[in-house]
Amino acid sequence: MRKEIPIAVSFLAGASIVLGFFLNVPFFKVTASRQLLNWAVIVAAFALALGAGNLTRIHVTNAAKRGKHWPYSIILLVCLYGYLGLGLWRGASDSIYQWWFNGALVPGNSTVFSLNGFFIISAAYRTWRLRNWRAALLVGTAILVVLGRVGIGQAMWPALGPISDWIMTYPNAAGMRGIMIGAALGTISLGLRIILGIERGHLGVES
């Protein structure tokens, strides 16, 4: 029963969504598929509580044992439950609640996000080595696109802009769409396997 019930639920939920997509039958189109999507939000909220439980267990243990970086564990727990408490007490639209989000989290996120620029340069430096003809093709194309996208490149040679646009619009977009078609078929295949109960990896058991 540990496997059968989740497989039956997967079949009913998956089949309802698929039928809701194809058939103009109010039960499938509106009631079943939309309700199921609403339920998914509720289930996700419960799953989030499980995740918070895992986070709490690990960091309480770490703080209690004075493990590695234990002061950060305390900060994490204070922030997690303090912010949760603040939200429950004053509501999500409260100015103090919003201030902590907009004044602390958003700038912190932006700061860390900006590191991406340096990471990309470091990764490009390692990758752009002329090891073989394919690497040379990659480097050549990348240089054309990079120079075509910045002012200095177009100032040096005005044709770089249109060349860069052509590379992005035709060969790049065509390649990407080919990959997307393949990935979409993979998704359909996985979805079918789950709906039909062939794929059971998500139930924690070997298929």
Add this chain to the structure above:
Amino acid sequence: MLNAGTAAKLVFFCLFMAVVYWGMKAVRRGVNIRTKQLPGLTAIDEAVGRATELGRPFFANIQASGPHIEDQVLASCELVRYAVQSAVRYEAPFMCVSNSPDGHPIFEEIISSAYMAAGKPELYNPNNVRFIGGFSSGTHVQIMQLMKDENIAAQLISGNLMNQTMFFAETGAALGAIQIGATKNTHQMPFLAMQCDYSLLGDDLYAAATMISRDPVRMGCLTAQETGKALALVVIVVGVVARLMGSNAVVDILRR
């Protein structure tokens, strides 16, 4: 009866189902279906071997972009299972981190089951399966710090990857870890191709999960996947030729 614009999709879906059925029957009859080699899949064993030699963890880093369970996270389950089974066999340290609240309990179950099935439950440490939630940079920094603290030897970065790809792959590269990247997100593929030693891109992520098992039914699905790609290619070529000849027939049929 049918929703507008779904007739062609329904025909394609039915064809796909028919090929899945045919593929399953063929594999069950003993027809040997040739499949492509996926270096990214065989690299998992190599990565576990490296983790065993160095005595440092194999790090499965499964990312989602939202709180709901996602197809790429589900496809990653089989990769995690394969990696943990291999790690348990060689007693290599194994860690799994996920930001997917729905995915975390699944990974806990998969990993603990692998230790139980191998008869080595004493090696299972629940603290090595972590939920580091959220979809912000703070989450990424926490995972990067964990990677550095644990001094990982190998990393599997998989799932619905967004900007975090660079953070994790660069940290892994700085630690000298062997890296395998898997995603279907086209915007992250260049980064994975650049930074990872091996990759499972696009439908390879889904094919890998199937090829691990060699199960006839799943192989049938893989056959359908490949046949679908061939069919899509034919439709694209016919559509392009028709359009060049001034006909919109293929586009009109697909829009029905």
